[in-house]
Amino acid sequence: MREPWWITIIKAFVIINLVMVAFAYTTWLERKLLGRMQNRYGPNRAGPKGLLQPIADLVKLVRKEAFQPDSVENGFVYIIAPIISMFTALAAFSVIPFGAGWHLWHWHIDGQILNVPIALILVFALGSIGIYGFIVGGWVSDSKFSLLGSMRTCAQLVSYEVSLSLAVLGVVIMGRSLSLVDIVHRQDETIWFAAPQLVGLLVFFIAGTAETSRAPFDLPEADTELVAGYHTEYSGMRWGLFQTSEYINMITLSALTVTLFFAGWHGPWAPLGPLWFFLKLFICVSIFIWLKATLPRLRYDQLMRFGWKVLLPVATVNAVVTAALVVAFQ
Amino acid sequence: MTIAPERRATRTWPIVGPPIYEGSRIPANIPTILEVPRELANLDDILPVNFGPNHPSTHGVLRLVVDLDGERVVGLRAVIGYLHTGFEKNMEQKTWWKAITYPPRMDYLAFQLNELAFVLAIEKLLALEVPEKATWMRQLMSELSRIHSHLIWLGTAALEIGAISLLFYCFRDRDAVLDLFELVGGQRMHTRYFQAGGLAEDIPDGFYPEARTFCEYMPKAIDEYEALLTRNPIWLERTQGIGLLSADDAIALGQSGPVLRASGVDWDLRRDEPYLAYDQVDFRVPVYENGDVYDRYRVRVDEMRESVRIVEQCLNRLDRMNGKPWIADDRKVVLPPREELHTSMESLIHHFKIVTEGYRVPEGEVYVCVESARGEFGCYVVSDGGPKPWRVKFRAPSFVALEATATCMHEALVADLIAIVGSLDTVMGEVDR
Numbered sequence: 001m002r003e004p005w006w007i008t009i010i011k012a013f014v015i016i017n018l019v020m021v022a023f024a025y026t027t028w029l030e031r032k033l034l035g036r037m038q039n040r041y042g043p044n045r046a047g048p049k050g051l052l053q054p055i056a057d058l059v060k061l062v063r064k065e066a067f068q069p070d071s072v073e074n075g076f077v078y079i080i081a082p083i084i085s086m087f088t089a090l091a092a093f094s095v096i097p098f099g100a101g102w103h104l105w106h107w108h109i110d111g112q113i114l115n116v117p118i119a120l121i122l123v124f125a126l127g128s129i130g131i132y133g134f135i136v137g138g139w140v141s142d143s144k145f146s147l148l149g150s151m152r153t154c155a156q157l158v159s160y161e162v163s164l165s166l167a168v169l170g171v172v173i174m175g176r177s178l179s180l181v182d183i184v185h186r187q188d189e190t191i192w193f194a195a196p197q198l199v200g201l202l203v204f205f206i207a208g209t210a211e212t213s214r215a216p217f218d219l220p221e222a223d224t225e226l227v228a229g230y231h232t233e234y235s236g237m238r239w240g241l242f243q244t245s246e247y248i249n250m251i252t253l254s255a256l257t258v259t260l261f262f263a264g265w266h267g268p269w270a271p272l273g274p275l276w277f278f279l280k281l282f283i284c285v286s287i288f289i290w291l292k293a294t295l296p297r298l299r300y301d302q303l304m305r306f307g308w309k310v311l312l313p314v315a316t317v318n319a320v321v322t323a324a325l326v327v328a329f330q
Numbered sequence: 331m332t333i334a335p336e337r338r339a340t341r342t343w344p345i346v347g348p349p350i351y352e353g354s355r356i357p358a359n360i361p362t363i364l365e366v367p368r369e370l371a372n373l374d375d376i377l378p379v380n381f382g383p384n385h386p387s388t389h390g391v392l393r394l395v396v397d398l399d400g401e402r403v404v405g406l407r408a409v410i411g412y413l414h415t416g417f418e419k420n421m422e423q424k425t426w427w428k429a430i431t432y433p434p435r436m437d438y439l440a441f442q443l444n445e446l447a448f449v450l451a452i453e454k455l456l457a458l459e460v461p462e463k464a465t466w467m468r469q470l471m472s473e474l475s476r477i478h479s480h481l482i483w484l485g486t487a488a489l490e491i492g493a494i495s496l497l498f499y500c501f502r503d504r505d506a507v508l509d510l511f512e513l514v515g516g517q518r519m520h521t522r523y524f525q526a527g528g529l530a531e532d533i534p535d536g537f538y539p540e541a542r543t544f545c546e547y548m549p550k551a552i553d554e555y556e557a558l559l560t561r562n563p564i565w566l567e568r569t570q571g572i573g574l575l576s577a578d579d580a581i582a583l584g585q586s587g588p589v590l591r592a593s594g595v596d597w598d599l600r601r602d603e604p605y606l607a608y609d610q611v612d613f614r615v616p617v618y619e620n621g622d623v624y625d626r627y628r629v630r631v632d633e634m635r636e637s638v639r640i641v642e643q644c645l646n647r648l649d650r651m652n653g654k655p656w657i658a659d660d661r662k663v664v665l666p667p668r669e670e671l672h673t674s675m676e677s678l679i680h681h682f683k684i685v686t687e688g689y690r691v692p693e694g695e696v697y698v699c700v701e702s703a704r705g706e707f708g709c710y711v712v713s714d715g716g717p718k719p720w721r722v723k724f725r726a727p728s729f730v731a732l733e734a735t736a737t738c739m740h741e742a743l744v745a746d747l748i749a750i751v752g753s754l755d756t757v758m759g760e761v762d763r
Binding site: 040147152215218296298299 | 400502559564745
């Protein structure tokens with residue numbers, strides 16, 4: 001049974017807003033958690049427990065002048081860059097399943113915005129397009145720090161994308177599908193893929209950390225080296241869009257981890273589906289934040305070496321071994 | 331006039347360990363400049379980048395003009411002077427006892443140590459005997475100052491390499507040190523607690539228990555930092571073998587302090603040319619052999635531990651000195667006690683003369699150096715016999731450390747550049763003066 005198109009549109013609208021709220025409160029959570037880990041309070045002025053801080057930040061960013069350097073030759077590209085990143089980040093979330101689907105009166109509602117048979121490829125494809133935003137944004141700014149930042153982004157994201165895709169190959173082989181919904185169902189029937197695909201999970205998580213430019217792989221915007229990396233010359237909400245897309249990328253990646261390795265919305269009591277999904281997502285995001293509080297930053301050449309010489313072989317071997325075992329036990 | 335004795339004309343340096351690299355890497359006659367190699371410069375593929383004077387990790391206002399070949403640093407020029415305030419010249423316009431406030435403001439992280447050097451110089455010119463209690467208290471305060479400075483170094487250096495949390499832990503404990511300073515002198519920084527002749531005031535009663543609590547707590551805190559960094563593989567990757575400086579180069583560049591000791595030169599003024607009461611306390615001088623960023627980190631962390639030990643020993647001594655004088659009883663130099671002003675005409679006259687004209691210091695010149703948190707902090711003072719110093723000149727260890735930047739930058743990447751400059755621990759206030 002298919003859901004009517006207008007439900008999809010309403011759902012898309014709701015989900016986009018939910019993701020935006022999730023993003024806003026991820027920043028709050030990050031600042032709060034980092035604060036606690038670092039012996040301080042974090043935001044606690046705006047609203048109770050600082051809960052209005054993201055709203056205040058948004059108001060500040062929107063009201064701030066979106067400054068554009070004179071040296072920017074192509075203003076259109078300068079403005080479109082953060083929008084590309086933001087758009088792809090949001091679009092990638094559309095295929096993430098967060099619930100089993102419901103029957104409401106005589107309509108059927110899916111547990112995701114779109115059930116695409118090649119959802120996994122779509123997510124990666126959108127992610128790859130999103131990288132253009134970072135690269136072009138840094139390049140068009142015509143600033144040396146931005147250029148260095150976008151060079152790093154370019155190299156880092158392209159090389160870690162390979163490991164990222166190879167890491168999920170094991171899951172795809174075991175799940176026998178590229179559709180995220182099918183993979184989740186399969187995990188419910190057999191076993192959470194985190195157990196048999198532990199290596200894949202680790203590679204996926206590490207490569208994902210690099211892919212979303214989170215510590216210890218936050219080289220593209222290593223503030224102590226490159227001031228702010230590719231978005232040095234951005235301000236106001238344009239800068240905000242870059243930040244938003246980064247956080248949403250992180251949320252999407254966490255959602256993908258939950259979906260691929262931890263059986264998505266499945267939990268002890270089925271009707272609470274989306275809640276389980278949210279809980280797993282929350283834990284995953286918290287781990288990202290924890291990493292940021294703990295680890296120093298890698299150096300550029302070490303990062304590349306790690307990506308190509310450690311992660312890629314491990315991911316490849318994992319995929320090959322999984323494939324061999326799956327064929328052997330059939 | 332007495333001239334500062336030739337202190338190290340014929341010195342053989344106690345170098346530990348094998349040579350770090352063969353030959354010398356000092357790039358040119360002007361050691362702060364790393365020239366872009368001719369073959370690279372002709373390729374027209376070099377990106378000159380300005381790191382600073384406003385940059386998140388240049389410790390104030392150091393400006394580094396860096397030539398980059400991709401991520402590789404191939405040329406480097408350090409530009410200084412953005413924080414020049416003319417401390418030395420200003421001090422010539424102040425009476426001796428007012429000038430004491432200037433040196434701590436140069437190196438605003440190890441302020442007590444700078445204050446100490448200048449005060450010791452005045453006392454040497456005056457040939458003034460300092461009471462034992464003041465000596466021990468000065469030693470205690472200097473070591474606390476060293477801990478304070480190293481804590482800030484550790485926090486910021488770790489931050490620059492990306493370990494953001496350490497900054498907050500270090501600043502938490504730095505605050506504990508500042509609380510102790512506040513307890514003693516009323517000010518958190520720039521206490522001006524040292525006075526020609528001794529201390530500005532007696533040590534308050536509550537200080538001892540507070541200081542002991544700190545001494546118990548601090549080693550545990552250092553364990554915590556080490557747990558985060560010392561064996562962290564990423565930290566090791568980022569710091570080991572980076573920014574090499576051989577012992578010979580370090581000596582040729584005039585390095586001192588932790589930078590020198592990390593290069594395997596076993597040299598510490600506190601032990602080798604003792605001042606205050608350092609010959610009466612038991613402490614170890616940490617020396618490491620590899621001359622890289624990691625060893626500089628290890629030296630500083632170990633020094634913090636040793637400083638805590640020295641503070642404990644000072645406390646043990648000071649415990650037995652309750653009620654003893656804390657300042658010399660020379661009414662020509664030292665302010666008379668407040669209560670005497672109402673009863674003694676003589677005291678009132680002395681007080682008036684010291685406050686208005688200042689005390690006169692005999693003609694002569696001295697060089698006094700102390701082991702500051704950054705190395706040999708020297709103070710060269712010339713007096714013409716008047717109430718104001720005729721000339722004051724400081725040997726700032728930060729300034730000297732900065733000269734090693736280009737030598738350390740051998741085959742460095744941008745990220746290393748930040749780590750290296752951080753590891754040399756320069757305070758721009760002291761460099762530019």
